[in-house]
Ligand code: ATP
């Protein structure tokens with residue numbers, strides 16, 4: 001993994017970290033085994049793509065890009081009962097959004113059903129497959145265990161003719177669902193259970209989104225996948241480690257059929273991201289049972305959710321690059337993802353001011369009706385970029401509730417009765433009074449300002465420790481702000497024996513603030529725009545925004561960046 005060296009990836013067009021798969025490809029090109037690289041991304045259209053898929057997409061499409069080869073998008077649609085058009089469309093949208101393009105090369109495994117059927121007949125003719133009439137239960141019982149060999153089915157030694165006849169009648173719909181299967185004839189005593197005469201075809205009367213009612217038999221994944229790869233001329237078939245045991249079967253099918261194109265299956269470790277889950281089944285459950293607002297809930301690790309949250313495709317690609325590719329199963333801390341997001345947004349997101357939980361401040365010695373404007377660059381570190389806007393200052397302002405403490409704790413350097421702070425870019429103010437409601441809650445501060453501190457620096461050089469962001473009441477607008485936290489309170493949800501993953505949901509993963517205030521310059525924002533609210537984090541404009549009432553999602557907090565702002569703050 002390349003976590004030790006994050007500078008490398010952020011420095012722009014630096015070469016990609018090498019990994020064991022790139023080494024294999026380099027070798028294959030050097031020896032002339034292949035002239036070019038063809039990969040594929042093969043999602044099953046039974047759910048939305050998530051951050052784990054993004055790792056695979058970045059790998060497969062990234063290799064095709066770097067080696068000037070191509071990457072196919074192939075829908076692995078062999079399970080008609082689970083697949084839906086909604087998912088197909090979402091997958092295409094998400095892969096494009098991530099920044100990749102399959103060009104002409106969009107395929108469906110179902111495109112190959114006729115060819116796959118012909119290959120199955122060929123295996124039968126070679127006496128390498130047979131029709132088994134045994135029940136699913138019987139087949140299971142005869143499979144043996146990891147320590148005991150299985151037993152041959154009583155139907156294993158049928159003649160080629162009988163098998164061909166039965167298989168054709170399976171296809172033509174003569175037999176009920178589940179009554180017969182086609183199995184590979186390999187070895188019931190094979191130490192690898194996958195090789196104990198695996199099922200190749202089953203009977204299932206189910207309308208398929210692509211082939212309709214044409215088929216009543218459907219090929220199994222292990223038979224379909226290797227042959228689809230071969231048909232498409234894939235050179236390197238990259239998959240996650242759980243398919244390691246299936247590799248001998250992948251090779252067996254292609255070898256027995258003596259196919260010219262025999263892609264190499266290479267396994268890599270799947271992405272596990274802490275505080276989140278990357279299982280389509282569990283994500284579906286979160287959506288169905290309404291633990292989240294939908295597939296695009298900004299807390300979801302789906303690409304749709306991440307897009308809505310405001311994460312950029314660049315940050316997801318940067319993250320994929322940083323975690324690298326290996327064979328070691330690990331859990332990546334969520335903070336590694338967030339660092340990539342910050343590193344990507346830092347140079348991109350203009351700085352503005354927004355007060356999330358406003359506390360009213362009246363500057364008693366500032367004339368009523370007077371307004372001063374302070375020039376505020378969108379990129380304080382690089383003012384010429386994108387220029388600046390004017391931030392108005394007036395008698396009534398808002399600061400953050402948490403920037404005031406009536407009885408300050410040690411090391412609290414912000415506002416308190418009798419204390420001074422700097423309002424960023426404006427003036428130094430001093431708290432001279434506190435207004436409370438009947439419940440004793442502080443609802444307003446009375447302050448004075450130092451007219452000699454215009455711009456934020458006191459004339460006499462006295463030290464002012466705290467710098468606060470603020471907005472003018474009259475020159476700001478109300479906004480809704482949605483603050484997100486980890487979706488799961490547990491680091492590795494779903495991994496504790498006897499604990500349901502739903503019990504590990506973080507009850508505080510969403511906090512909605514209805515009364516935040518942002519500077520007027522944000523009146524015309526459009527969904528998808530991103531900003532840094534000084535001191536508060538990176539925010540995106542949510543599609544729920546209506547004219548004059550923006551809705552912001554917090555993408556990520558600033559964390560470490562705050563120290564830097566303080567240093568350069570005025
Ligand atoms: P799930 O287990 O969530 O249903 P899946 O692997 O069945 O996921 P597919 O649609 O078959 O989902 O996945 C398409 C491709 O994405 C496969 O090649 C798979 O290996 C890869 N992939 C899925 N999850 C991850 C992950 N967490 N990390 C890396 N690659 C993944």
Ligand code: MG
Nearest residue numbers: 042043044076
């Ligand atoms: Mg799968």
